[in-house]
Amino acid sequence: MNNRILVTGGAGYIGSHACKALQTAGYEPVVFDNLIYGHPWAVKWGPLIRGDLADPQQIEAALDEVKPAAVMHFAAYAYVGESVTNPAKYYRNNVVGSLNLLDAMRNRSIESLVFSSTCASYGIPRVTPIDESHPQNPINPYGRSKLMIEQAMADYSAAYGLRCVALRYFNAAGADPEAEIGEDHSPETHLIPLVLMAAAGIRDSITVFGRDYDTDDGTCVRDYVHVSDLAQAHVLALQALDQGAESAVYNLGNGTGFSVQQVIDACQRVTGRPIKVVDGPRRAGDPPRLVGDASKIINDLGWSPRYADLDTIVETAWNWTRHHFK
Ligand code: UDP
Numbered sequence: 001m002n003n004r005i006l007v008t009g010g011a012g013y014i015g016s017h018a019c020k021a022l023q024t025a026g027y028e029p030v031v032f033d034n035l036i037y038g039h040p041w042a043v044k045w046g047p048l049i050r051g052d053l054a055d056p057q058q059i060e061a062a063l064d065e066v067k068p069a070a071v072m073h074f075a076a077y078a079y080v081g082e083s084v085t086n087p088a089k090y091y092r093n094n095v096v097g098s099l100n101l102l103d104a105m106r107n108r109s110i111e112s113l114v115f116s117s118t119c120a121s122y123g124i125p126r127v128t129p130i131d132e133s134h135p136q137n138p139i140n141p142y143g144r145s146k147l148m149i150e151q152a153m154a155d156y157s158a159a160y161g162l163r164c165v166a167l168r169y170f171n172a173a174g175a176d177p178e179a180e181i182g183e184d185h186s187p188e189t190h191l192i193p194l195v196l197m198a199a200a201g202i203r204d205s206i207t208v209f210g211r212d213y214d215t216d217d218g219t220c221v222r223d224y225v226h227v228s229d230l231a232q233a234h235v236l237a238l239q240a241l242d243q244g245a246e247s248a249v250y251n252l253g254n255g256t257g258f259s260v261q262q263v264i265d266a267c268q269r270v271t272g273r274p275i276k277v278v279d280g281p282r283r284a285g286d287p288p289r290l291v292g293d294a295s296k297i298i299n300d301l302g303w304s305p306r307y308a309d310l311d312t313i314v315e316t317a318w319n320w321t322r323h324h325f326k
Pocket residue numbers: 171189190191192194206207208209210220221222260283286
């Protein structure tokens with residue numbers, strides 16, 4: 001049986017954790033990454049092909065060389081703020097790059113794809129928790145770029161027999177429990193790594209973006225989901241496709257919301273270090289509350305998050321922060 005899986009963006013945060021989960025499950029991940037944001041050190045579970053989806057010939061050559069049974073597609077730019085100031089970068093990379101991948105797969109009759117989508121495709125929620133039937137009205141180019149690809153995939157599924165599982169993540173967080181890999185963005189914009197860097201003395205303080213939201217303590221509420229649990233969901237999606245499943249979309253979240261202040265409190269508890277907190281203005285484009293309902297993947301594919309507890313998520317991230325940044 002052909003167990004090779006091409007993993008675009010496999011040198012990145014979530015993609016690298018997926019590679020580890022793939023190898024553990026008996027697959028052979030081959031990473032395709034341009035290394036603009038990805039790290040060579042994060043590619044530990046199979047070969048690395050350095051290439052860019054912007055160039056159709058590079059992805060075609062990689063598919064011809066690897067002849068994968070399926071593709072996992074993580075490669076994308078993911079800075080929401082940057083997508084507003086430089087949308088061209090996002091549409092070209094995320095949308096055109098994905099279309100190049102889809103067409104290269106179609107021409108080679110590779111029909112199984114697992115795609116990284118996002119809760120940012122829902123926009124401002126009308127109801128929470130958000131399930132998959134919630135309308136998708138993204139409020140920034142990043143979310144729109146991901147939605148466009150979901151739509152293209154649905155159309156390619158209907159017309160060309162592609163079978164695609166799109167996974168809409170809520171807030172990916174934490175690190176490999178064995179600290180072999182973890183989060184290392186440059187620039188770092190995400191809450192948990194920034195708070196932990198403040199705890200470690202790598203940064204001076206953490207700024208809370210707004211305390212005047214309509215939430216219990218006035219700070220924004222998010223649904224944090226462990227990156228290794230996300231990775232495991234990708235393996236389940238792939239196994240379902242292996243067994244002939246049709247195209248589907250699934251949310252990935254824990255269904256519990258934590259405020260920015262609660263995250264800072266958890267980081268203080270776990271690290272036992274003082275963390276300097278500064279109050280700042282709201283960040284543009286932040287919905288007050290984003291919490292996901294993942295019942296569908298729990299029921300359909302048996303997804304069972306192992307690290308759903310916030311303190312456990314923070315512990316794995318703290319362990320990584322101390323190993324990696326010191
Ligand atoms: N946040 C914050 N200070 C920071 C970074 C983030 O208060 O330095 C808040 C942000 O406004 C949001 C939450 O933390 O409400 C999670 O932000 P993150 O960037 O980690 O993920 P997002 O929800 O934007 O995907």
